[in-house]
Amino acid sequence: MTDAPFVAIEGPIGIGKTSLAKKLASHFDFHLLKEIVEENPFLGKFYDDIEEWSFQTEMFFLCNRFKQLEDIEKKYLNQQKPVIADYHISKNMIFARRTLPEEKLGKYQQIYHILTKDMPVPNMMIYLYGGLDTILERIRKRGRDIEQNIQPGYLAQLAEDYEQYMDQFESLHPDIPVIRINGDECNFVQHQNDLEWILAEVEQQLRKTAAL
Template sequence: MHIAIVGNIGAGKTTLTQMLGAHYKWDVMYEAVEGNPYLASFYEDMERWAFNLQIYFLNSRFAQVQQIRSTTYATIIQDRTIYEDAFIFARNLYDSGVMPQRDYDTYLLLFNSIINTVSQPDLLIYLKADIPKLVSQIRKRGRDFESDISVEYLESLNKYYEDFAKTYEHGRLIEIDVNNMDFANNPSDFSQITEKLDKELFYI
């Protein structure tokens, strides 16, 4: 089974991926953030590095999906999906004028070639978070390269995430509002999430 967590920067995807993996004894796949050669440069100069970053993420995500397809004996939970790359991040960069038409068209050609070989996740978990929550968590984790992320950029991404969640047709999706949650430190908040997942996955 393939389960994936989707959500904006700072929504808590990586933390929840780790916690659910430990709770259910699932294999875990994280987003390629550490060691990413373009991420810091992108936040310093988005126009210069947008295409490079999106291609890097697309390749990384495709490699993960191939690995998931070859693993038939385990449940895998993935931090962020290949769909977010195209329908949220690349689309936002193009619509905002950061990624030029030529680069966006090239990106979509590659994405569409890849996506035809990809199986959809069995379940998406969408972490819904408002801007104050995102900003608070981004500041709390203290990654230097994220200090340049603007509120406007997060707001724009949130709009695309809302549209994505409303129109997603590739499989099951459940939404978890994390604005008033602290599942990393509050066991009762984490239990709310696992109870919801138990009902969705195991019909408990």
């Protein structure tokens, strides 16, 4: 785990990770690390035919996230410069387990573990979650063309996968604080009071981490 503040935001597709990361980066003057999404040339095909394009899609994400984190570690974290990211690379396994057939999942896991074994670990996690209606509405509002064919059933399954993932993350990393934010009740984009509550929670955890 790095000594510099390294905050990762996680949650289902469309829940607001990037929007929150931008606001926190601006408020705390942290470097913003955004995951590459629309640049993935396989993503549109993936949403049309998950089984056919899952391996190519997941490998593109894995390799690009590995490169991003490698650069962030050298240029920022090793220089004691704080970072906030709108993803955690371990999310790759959530999607891989959901989309890859068994024979390809084994190969993917081997590559994943080789690439990530020395990656920097966040010292704070923010978990955004919400019901399917909230997720669908936010995806609709941001209007990415490649996301218009996502099946609601797939999103619902991912939301359940994220719940299990975060429970496991907290069990495996009891030393990393997790701030859980219910997107059904908290709209930090439209309501300043909601944003101020999140800022206060993050500030409190940053102070605790700095005091250790």
